[in-house]
Amino acid sequence: xxxxxIGSGGREHAIAWKISQSxxxxxLYLLPGNPGMAKFGPTVDMDVNDIDGIVEFAKKSNIDFVxxxxxxxxxxxxxxxxxAAGIKAFGPNKAAAQxxxxxxxxxxxxxxxxxxxxxxxxxxxxxxxKAYIASRDEAVVVKAAGLAKGKGxxxxxxxxxxxxxxxxxxxxxxxxxxxxxxxxxxxxxxEEASILAFVDGKSIYVMESSQDHKPIGEGDKxxxxxxxxxxxxxxxVTDKLMEQITKEVLVPTVDGMKRNGTPxxxxxxxxIMVTQAGPxxxxxxxxxxxxxxxxxxxxxxxxxxxxxxxxSEGRLDSVELEWDERPAVCVVLSSEGYxxxxxxxxxxxxxxxxxxxxxxxxxxxGTSIKDTKLVNAGGRVLGVTALGDDVAAAxxxxxxxxxxxxxDGVYYRRDIADKAINR
Ligand code: AMP
Ligand code: GLY
Numbered sequence: 001x002x003x004x005x006i007g008s009g010g011r012e013h014a015i016a017w018k019i020s021q022s023x024x025x026x027x028l029y030l031l032p033g034n035p036g037m038a039k040f041g042p043t044v045d046m047d048v049n050d051i052d053g054i055v056e057f058a059k060k061s062n063i064d065f066v067x068x069x070x071x072x073x074x075x076x077x078x079x080x081x082x083x084a085a086g087i088k089a090f091g092p093n094k095a096a097a098q099x100x101x102x103x104x105x106x107x108x109x110x111x112x113x114x115x116x117x118x119x120x121x122x123x124x125x126x127x128x129x130k131a132y133i134a135s136r137d138e139a140v141v142v143k144a145a146g147l148a149k150g151k152g153x154x155x156x157x158x159x160x161x162x163x164x165x166x167x168x169x170x171x172x173x174x175x176x177x178x179x180x181x182x183x184x185x186x187x188x189x190x191e192e193a194s195i196l197a198f199v200d201g202k203s204i205y206v207m208e209s210s211q212d213h214k215p216i217g218e219g220d221k222x223x224x225x226x227x228x229x230x231x232x233x234x235x236x237v238t239d240k241l242m243e244q245i246t247k248e249v250l251v252p253t254v255d256g257m258k259r260n261g262t263p264x265x266x267x268x269x270x271x272i273m274v275t276q277a278g279p280x281x282x283x284x285x286x287x288x289x290x291x292x293x294x295x296x297x298x299x300x301x302x303x304x305x306x307x308x309x310x311x312s313e314g315r316l317d318s319v320e321l322e323w324d325e326r327p328a329v330c331v332v333l334s335s336e337g338y339x340x341x342x343x344x345x346x347x348x349x350x351x352x353x354x355x356x357x358x359x360x361x362x363x364x365x366g367t368s369i370k371d372t373k374l375v376n377a378g379g380r381v382l383g384v385t386a387l388g389d390d391v392a393a394a395x396x397x398x399x400x401x402x403x404x405x406x407x408d409g410v411y412y413r414r415d416i417a418d419k420a421i422n423r
Contacts, residue, residue, distance in 0.1 A: 003305070004029045004058050006048050006078065007069025008037075010332070010365040010383035011290035014297045015069060015304070016040045017361065022305035029061060035374055036364025048073045051081045058087050065090065067308060071147055071287050074266075075101040090308045091266040092286045096257060099264065100286040103145045103183045110281060113256035115249055117281040118273075120185035126170040129182055133162045139187040144169045146178025150214065150226040151339055155187060190275040191419065192282065193234045194292045195245050198307060199268045200316035201258075204250050205307075208299060208323050209237035210292040211419065212271075216339060218415045225339045226380055229416030231329045231391060232295040235423050236274050245272060245279050253284070265312065294363050294385045295328035329394040329417045330385040331402050335366070336409035338379030346408040348374045348381070354401035359387040362401065376407055391420045 001024055005016055013036050020028055020040045028041035031054065037043070046053050049072055058066055066082045068074055068091040075097045082089035091097075098105040103122075110117045122145065123129035133140060142165040144152030152175050154165035162184070169179035194212055198205040210232035216222040237245070249270050257264040269285035269292075288296075297304065301322040310319045335342035351374070354362050363385060366378015384401045388394030395417045402412060 001025065001064040002027045002029070002062055004031060004054075004061070004063040004066045005033075005069065006031050006054065006066065006073055008032050008034045008048075009069065009290050010363040010380065011288050011293040012069040013037050013363040013365070014294045014383075015067065015288065017363070018297045018300065019067075019305040019308075022303045024303065024305050024309075029063065031057070034364045035367050035369050036362070049076050051076055051078050054078060055081050055085050055087070058082065059085060063087060065309065065312070067091075069287060071097065071100050071285065074286055075147060088309075088312055090312050092264055095262040096264045096266075097286050098262065099253075099257065099268075099284045101147050103143055103283070104181055106284050107183065109253065109256050109260060112260075113252040115252050115256070115281060116278060118185040118188050120183050122181055122183050124181045126166060129166045129170065129184060130163050133159050133166065133184060141185050141187050142166050142169065143183040143185070144175045144179040145181035145183055146175065148175040148178045151175075151224055152178060153224050188273040188275050188280050188282070190273045191236045193237045193272050193274060194230075194289050195237070195242070195250070195270045195272055196289060196292065196296065197250055197268050198311045198316055199254055199264050199266065200311045200314045201263050201265045202254075202314070203316040204246070204254055204268075205316050205319070205321060206242065206246055206250065207296055207321070208232050209234040209242065210289070210296055211236070212289060212292055213413060213416055218413050223339050225334070227289070227291045228332045228334065228413045229330055230289070230291045230295050231327060231394070231417040231420055232292070232299055233327060235420050241274065241279065245270065249279065249281055290365075291330045291332055291383045294330040294383045298328040298361065298385050298387055299324040299326070324387065326387045326389060327391045327394050327420075328385060328387045329391065329398045330363075330383045331398045331412055331416045332365075332380050333382040333384065333402065333405060333410050333412045334380050335376050335378070336411045338411070342379060343409060344377050345370055345375045348376060348405065348407040350405040351382070353404040354384060357386070357397060357401050360397060360401045361385050362405070381407070381410075391417050395421065
């Protein structure tokens with residue numbers, strides 16, 4: 001079959017790498033793809049949010065299945081548009097994508113279905129948000145309600161910082177329309193885990209657990225990023241906890257979305273804080289996580305394309321997922337300055353040496369070709385991912401590969417997976 005994959009990050013490189021191993025695949029088109037993905041098929045130079053353009057391209061190129069990687073095109077109705085044109089697509093429709101695109105909607109679904117999450121209030125006016133924050137004397141978290149590339153969340157220990165955050169979001173419009181509303185919620189304490197599941201509208205198939213490293217600095221210090229590294233599985237998620245998360249979070253969310261008239265199909269990603277009182281939802285995403293996908297897919301032995309097709313055709317109960325027992329660790333190499341401004345166009349060397357190490361795959365994210373040279377072109381540049389016999393071995397191998405790669409201003413955290421190792 002002919003597949004069109006939408007997106008250009010490390011997540012999409014990992015999806016392309018995995019589905020290109022499928023016997024079901026005839027041709028894979030990458031829209032827009034990146035230099036690392038180009039070996040899997042033709043790249044299509046088009047914006048991921050050009051919904052009409054994408055549908056037209058898919059029709060013209062006899063695409064049988066469109067796989068949507070990032071959240072923006074889902075929120076812009078790409079799946080709806082593909083299905084209206086008679087083309088199968090992987091991911092939720094626009095109405096169901098609100099679970100990620102609108103944190104106020106997500107809180108409503110959680111409240112109606114008694115899904116454990118942080119106590120929250122939603123404001124569409126800065127003065128009300130300010131008055132509320134000032135009336136509380138404990139730490140709070142302030143979030144832009146819309147899509148902000150993982151950067152719209154401020155964890156504030158002081159009310160004065162929280163007021164500043166609300167001001168940046170609502171008055172300085174740091175995230176544009178995404179900040180028209182803010183969510184102010186209690187700060188939860190615990191360890192985080194990412195739980196991803198395939199959902200076909202009725203059945204749920206939970207994947208292996210993983211853990212992201214959102215802050216830019218070692219020891220989880222500093223500004224939030226899209227994710228600086230990840231590993232799978234996350235030992236904090238015991239079998240018992242996974243069962244609890246499935247029962248208390250995933251099942252009621254899928255049921256609640258159906259009852260709400262917005263049935264969910266695609267990947268349901270629950271960002272969980274494991275608190276002393278049990279698991280609490282931090283956020284929902286409606287697609288694969290980035291970088292969690294890189295270690296998760298390194299461990300998946302089954303045919304991803306078949307699983308995605310089964311999900312979109314509502315026959316998830318007909319597939320079985322098989323996993324490599326070995327853990328995987330992904331270290332993100334970023335451009336110095338990220339998540340703020342950074343220099344682009346710096347030559348990257350050493351990727352083939354890194355890829356030559358057994359059980360290592362270097363996934364491209366923000367790279368491009370300039371004058372025949374590979375250069376950095378984004379905040380998160382590469383995701384160096386390795387399998388090992390245990391987490392410590394996977395970490396060691398990933399960093400050995402990282403050391404082979406160089407570009408001016410390369411930055412990475414050196415403590416990815418330490419939480420699992422020190423457990
Ligand atoms: P989100 O995009 O909503 O998952 O938030 C990004 C990151 O901010 C999370 O991965 C957490 O590290 C942190 N965070 C979000 N909400 C809370 C909360 N209520 N308490 C503590 N940390 C939070
Ligand atoms: N790694 C977090 C996310 O994909 O949203």
